């Protein structure tokens with residue numbers, strides 16, 4: 590529902606109060622029919638999208654068919670992509686298409702709720718730390734805000750989800766998490782085999798995928814997309830991220846060879862997989878957690894739904910013992926995972942800098 594106020598400039602509007610405190614988000618701002626971007630969203634020139642920084646030949650990250658996932662060529666393609674690009678897309682992954690469609694619909698329904706309904710899930714009002722409706726990334730710490738609203742749901746238990754997650758999206762979000770579990774296990778098994786770790790026992794599995802967070806992201810149409818960003822440069826702090834995007838596009842990944850940005854084109858029915866910092870650390874740098882960012886869009890709203898597959902907050906993560914025993918020099922220290930995540934969340938997005946926290 591559109592906010593009841595209607596103005597075309599924001600001079601008389603307290604942006605932080607309207608967007609953050611009142612829960613209208615950037616979606617509410619966009620629906621006021623603004624003609625120009627409020628100054629709080631203007632990014633410094635080096636952070637804006639500029640086609641001269643994009644890969645001219647549209648070199649693209651691989652799209653991997655998972656139907657024969659135990660084929661050695663498939664395993665090789667996955668390990669190569671995780672080492673070279675840190676990103677790939679998968680098709681025929683086994684997650685039913687209706688589950689993906691349902692969670693996209695549910696995301697649109699959540700953001701269509703009135704601001705006062707969404708505000709019940711804000712950091713200040715939410716009855717639990719594991720549910721958070723917010724906007725931008727860390728508005729308190731950012732010099733320029735990002736053009737994105739989100740709902741972040743940390744999975745604690747089915748019981749908590751049943752009682753506390755917003756009813757418009759909880760079943761669909763849970764279904765997406767549960768039906769992607771098998772493909773996550775397959776991917777992690779392949780990636781561990783690629784490090785010569787032949788068996789993923791319970792302890793390892795728990796460290797690699799012991800916790801999950803799902804974010805529902807909403808990027809409304811933006812009056813001056815060239816001046817701002819949907820999400821700024823960052824790497825994820827997960828082990829793996831399973832990202833569902835709609836048909837709009839706007840996700841860009843850093844090509845580590847050229848430092849230029851490559852677009853991740855929407856492929857119908859696919860899931861985008863990326864390595865996060867936890868897996869870069871655990872693999873002692875073999876698999877790369879690559880910088881990525883999202884542009885704002887001048888003509889369409891966009892949604893995306895990442896599942897962040899993580900260690901548990903209390904886990905200590907560091908390079909695998911098998912790698913150290915084989916003679917590799919550890920590039921990272923052992924860190925408590927929740928300390929690592931808090932470090933990430935308390936600062937503005939700053940590209941690949943988060944991982945310095947764990948460097949030897």
Ligand SMILES: CC(C)(COP(=O)(O)OP(=O)(O)OC[C@H]1O[C@@H](n2cnc3c(N)ncnc32)[C@H](O)[C@@H]1OP(=O)(O)O)[C@@H](O)C(=O)NCCC(=O)NCCSC(=O)/C=C/c1ccc(O)c(O)c1
Pocket residue numbers: 718719721725726739741743800802804820821823825826827865897899900901902926927928930931934935
């Ligand atoms: C996240 C924590 C540390 C929270 O624990 P808790 O005890 O609740 O700590 P807290 O002190 O309330 O929160 C720590 C800070 O993080 C912030 N924060 C907490 N959750 C979120 C969230 N979902 N989104 C943004 N900030 C958050 C809080 O605001 C705290 O900052 P401050 O208010 O103290 O300044 C805990 O649940 C944990 O260890 N989880 C591990 C699993 C996990 O959640 N991993 C993260 C995967 S997310 C990932 O990889 C990428 C996420 C991402 C990327 C780009 C974006 O633009 C974006 O929005 C999100």
Ligand SMILES: O=C(O)CCC(=O)C(=O)O
Pocket residue numbers: 804806820825832834839840881882883892893895
């Ligand atoms: O919206 C996207 O395509 C990516 C979002 C993202 O990078 C994130 O939520 O970590």
Ligand SMILES: [Fe+2]
Pocket residue numbers: 823824825881
């Ligand atoms: Fe990300």
